[in-house]
Amino acid sequence: MNILVEIMGWIGSVIIVGSYALNITGRLEATHKLYVLANILGGLFFVVNTYFHQAYPSMFVNIVWVIIAIVMLNKKDKNKEAKNKS
DSSP states (O other): OHHHHHHHHHHHHHHHHHHHHHHHTTSSOTTSHHHHHHHHHHHHHHHHHHHHTTOHHHHHHHHHHHHHHHHHHHHHHHHHHHHHHO
């Protein structure tokens, strides 16, 4: 179990830093669905890792991070639906 949690933490790190690098270099917009999904997945992996290590302040930050990304994803989907109805 310990190794799985560590792997999840490292994968979460790569996903979040990788998507940020793509964003900052102009290759992936912050509003792109892939960017938002990367933040959700990476954040969830961090939540598991930080919970396992009892790093509760970091866990809290990552929970908020995931919630923000989910809200952004839902907002984007609703905007897309509204444009399709117009």
